[in-house]
Amino acid sequence: MEEHVVWHEGLVTKQDRHRLNRHRSCLVWFTGLPASGKSTIAHHMEKELFDRGIRAYVLDGDNIRHGINSDLGFSREERKENLRRIAELSKLLVDAGIVVLAAFVSPYHEDREFVRGILGDESFFEIYVKCPPEVCEHRDPKGQYKKAREGIIKNYTGVSAPYEEPETPDLVLNTEELAVEDSVKSILELLDKRKFILLV
Numbered sequence: 001m002e003e004h005v006v007w008h009e010g011l012v013t014k015q016d017r018h019r020l021n022r023h024r025s026c027l028v029w030f031t032g033l034p035a036s037g038k039s040t041i042a043h044h045m046e047k048e049l050f051d052r053g054i055r056a057y058v059l060d061g062d063n064i065r066h067g068i069n070s071d072l073g074f075s076r077e078e079r080k081e082n083l084r085r086i087a088e089l090s091k092l093l094v095d096a097g098i099v100v101l102a103a104f105v106s107p108y109h110e111d112r113e114f115v116r117g118i119l120g121d122e123s124f125f126e127i128y129v130k131c132p133p134e135v136c137e138h139r140d141p142k143g144q145y146k147k148a149r150e151g152i153i154k155n156y157t158g159v160s161a162p163y164e165e166p167e168t169p170d171l172v173l174n175t176e177e178l179a180v181e182d183s184v185k186s187i188l189e190l191l192d193k194r195k196f197i198l199l200v
Helices: 013-019 040-052 076-095 111-119 133-139 144-151 178-194
Strands: 026-031 056-060 100-105 124-130 169-175
Touching: 013 076, 026 040, 026 076, 026 111, 026 178, 040 056, 040 178, 056 076, 076 100, 076 124, 076 133, 100 169, 111 124, 124 178
Parallel strands: 026 100, 026 124, 056 100, 124 169
Antiparallel strands: none
């Protein structure tokens, strides 16, 4: 970074925004195989938080690649850059006082730890949306597993690219067995226990 570029401190802090919002902000990071249920759970979680008067926003992998990351593919280096940008965007949103719900395959442990490092342990929750590959492929709403097996999609996680399971996630959601509503309830209980969605 150029040495003449200096971070400018504002007059309103994250803590000020927490007091205004009457809740704390954080990044809830959903990781798992494609079609494991990450986006579905994240959007239902957003609606539940909204109904409770909590400011929340979903960052969805596909949606982000339509805009800010539309110039990136799926090579190892492009995946890293994809998540780097998301981490920095999430950091800004968390500073703005928002509960960020990020749904990204994020298949590599190294990259997820990088995101954690950007946000800090206190503001980062790793949720492993766990589902067997054969179940994900069976329920795949976009038909991408089929395209990957036919070679139409390259570097597809779970087919031609690896997925490294989280080692110590904050929560594991087994979506082969859990309903969406039960998954949302488990996340709410986690955030409530850590005092993130209580009034402050």
